[in-house]
Amino acid sequence: MAGLLLTQDERFIAFEIDTDEAHHIVKSVQMWTDVTHEQNCSEHNRGIGAGHGALAIRVLRELNACSGRGDPSDDSATLRHPDSLGIA
Secondary structure, three states, X not given: OEEEEEOOOOOEEEEEEEEOOOOOOEEEEEEEEEXXXXXXXXXXXXXXXXXXXXXXXXXHHHHHHHHOOOOOOOHHHOOOOHHHHOOO
């Protein structure tokens, strides 16, 4: 499984992981890279408006506001690097 996720502290992480068939158990992590610097997080781009990164951050903030989790310094839900979780 591979993809891009946005953490609660507004960092973009590109990942590639192997899981069991039901996607319940992580077997290994091939890639876990902070790619925040590669995202277009500008709210004002000529001809297109907000970049994809800016839109994703805006949605995250709105979801957090609706759920009462608007404080990014609260790390209770912050995604941890797989190495810190003891995943082989």
